[in-house]
Amino acid sequence: MTTQDVKRKLTAILSADVEGYSRLMEEDEAATVQTLTSYRETIISLIQQHRGRVVDSPGDNLLSEFVSVVDAVQCAVTVQKEIKNRNDELPENRRMQFRIGINLGDVIQENGRIYGEGVNIAARLEALADPGGITISGDVFRQVDGKIDLAFEDLGEQKVKNIQKSLQVYRVGHGPKKKRLPSADRAALELPDKPSIAVLPFDNMSGDPSQEFLADGLTEDIITDLSWFRDLFVIARNSTFTYKGKPVKVQEVAEDLRVRFVLEGSLQRSADRVRITAQLIDATTGEHVWADRYDRNISDIFVLQDEVTEKIVGNLSGYHGKLTRIEKLRARQQESFNLKVYETYLQGIEHKHRFTKENNLIARKLLEQAIGLDPGYARAHIALAWTYLFEVWWGWTDEPQQAIEQAFEAAHKAASLDEWDAECHWVMADLCVATRQFEKAVAEYNRALELNPNFADVLADWGICLARLGRAEEGVESIRKAMRLNPNYPDWYNQFLGGANYAARQYEEAISVLKTVKQHTRVSSAYLASSYAQLGRMKEASAEAAETLNLDPQTGVSSISNIEYYTETADRDHFEAGMRKAGLPEESTS
DSSP, X not given: OOGGXXXXXXXXXXXXXXXXXXXXXXXXXXXXXXXHHHHXXXXXXXXXXXXXXXXXXXXXXXXXXESOHHHHHHHXXXXXXXXXXXXXXXXXXXXXXXXXXXXXXXXXXXXXXXXXXXXXXXXXXXXXXXXXXXXXXXXXXXXXXXXXXXXXEEEXXXXXXXXXXXXXXXXXXXXXXXXXXXXXXXXXXXXXXXXXXXXXXXXEOSSOGGGHHHHHHHHHHHHHHHHTOTTOEEOOHHHHGGGTXXXXXXXXXXXXXXXXXEEEXXXXXXXXXXXXXXXXXXXXXXXXXXXXXXXXXXXXXXXXXXXXXXXXXXXXXXXXXXXXXXXXXXXXXXXGOOHHHHHHHHHHHHHHTTOOHHHHHHHHHHHHHHHHHOTTOHHHHHHHHXXXXXXXXXXXXXXXXXXXXXXXXXXXXXXXXXXXXXHHHHHHHHHHHHTTOHHHHHHHHHHHHXXXXXXXXXXXXXXXXHHHTTOHXXXXXXXXXXXXXXXXXXHHHHHHHHHHHHHTTOHHHHHHHHTTOSSOOHHHHHHHHHHHXXXXXXXXXXXXXXXXXXXXXXXXXXXXXXXXXXXXXXXXXXXXXXXXXXXXXXXXXX
C-alpha cells in the first residue's frame, strides 16, 4: 500500500476497559464473564444510540469512534451512569467499573479498523481515568467546553508511555458545571415574593435508557403548565436540567436556585402501563407538602400531567392566596392520543436541542414523521419551524429565503391548531424580526409572555429586541428577569445583556457582562470592543477589535450593524461610532 492509498480521517475515539478485571476473573471467572457480556451489550447499545460505531471489543476492552466529539462525551457520561446503576444491584466485590478515555485525533482507517497515534492516546487517557471515571484530551475539551453542561477538572500536562509529547488532560466531573452569574446579580438573588418552584428532571426508572426522553418530556410539560400561572415563580427548564442524573439534595437545589419549593419524581413504563411518582417539598422546612403515585395506561399521560400540575397549584395556594387557573392551558386532544406521535415528537426535540446541523436534520425528519402520523399536533409544527429558522441563523442552508418561508408555513399551521401555545408566538416573533416586521414581532412577543409570564428564553430574546427598538433600559430589565427565572442560563443571555447594556449607554456594565461570555460571536465581540472604545480604553478596544476580525475576517462595521437592525437612527449611529472608534474597518479589506 502506498502513502497515497492510506485513508485518513479525523475522528473522536473512545476507549474503555474494566478496572481490576484480572482480580475479578481470578475470584469468579464464570460470573465475571457473564457480567461483562451483559455490560458490554449495554455499552454497545448506548454507543449506537449516540451515533457511534464499535471498532473492536477484545477481552475487557472496547474501542469505538464518533463523528461528533460532543456525542462521544455524552455517551461516556451515560455509560458510566448506567454502569453505576447496574453496580448498585451487585455485591461490593462483584461490581465492575469501567475507565474511559476520549481523544480527538487523526487515524488511519483500513477494513473497518482504525490505527495510529490518535488511538494510542485514547488508550493512555483511559489508563489515567479513575474507576468509573472519564478523562479527555485537551483537543476534546476545546470542542465540548461550553456545549455540554459538565464540570471539567484540568489535570495539567501528563507524560504517558510511548507518546513523545506531554498530553493536556481533563477529568470529566460528576456534576453540572457551576455557571457564574454576574456578581451583582448573584448578590441580589432573593427569594421571590410569590410561591417559587423548581421541577427537577423526573428519573427514568424503566430500566431502558431509550425511555429517557419520555421522562424528560413529562418534566418539560409540567414546567410549561406551571409557567402559565402568573401567581407562581417557575424556574426554567435549562436550570433544573443541569441536575439531571446527579445525586442532589433538595435543600441545596433550592439554595442554588433561590426557590422555596422543589418537585421531584420518577417515571416507570412497562409495555402500555406507566407509573408516575411525584413529591412536592418545602425546602425551608424539609417537609413533604404533597406526594402521590399514579398507575395508569400510557395513553393517560397528558391527564396525569394535568393532575400533577393541579395538585401542585392547589397545595401552593395555601401558601399564597388563591391561584387562578387559565381556563384552557393547551388542547390536549386526549381522545385522539397517539403514543407513537408523542414519542416521535419527543425524540425530535431531543435532537433539536443538540444544536448541530446534523442533529437539526435528524430532528426535522422525526418531526415530519410525527406530523405525518398526526397533522393536527401543533407542537410538532412549532418545533419544525425552529429547525428551519436555525438553518438561517447558523448558516446551515444555501437557500435562507426558502427556509424562512418554510418556517413561517409551519408556524402559521401551529397557530391555526393551538393559538394558546406560547412557544408558537415566540417562534413567530423571531420570524417577524428576521423579516423586519417589527410591529408584528412586538405583538407576538407580548402574546407569548401574556400566555407564559415565566418563559425565561422569551424574556431574554424580547430584551434584546427592545434594545434594538429604542427601549434599551426596558430590554436590560427583561433580560435580568430572564436570568432570575433561569439562574443557570445559557451563554447567549450574557451576549444579549451586554448588547442591551451598550445600547443603554451602560458601558462598564456591558464590559463586565461580556467578559464572562465563553464563546464570543463577532457581534458580541464588537459590542465589547465598542464599550472599551466609548470609555477611552483604546488598547483593550483595539485588541478586542482584532479578536472580532479573527472570528470573521470578512466582517466590518456595516455588516455587523445590519445584523443588529437598530430602528432608531441615533442608536444605530451610536453602535457604528463605537465600532469605528475601536478600529473596526467599514468593511473587511482582506
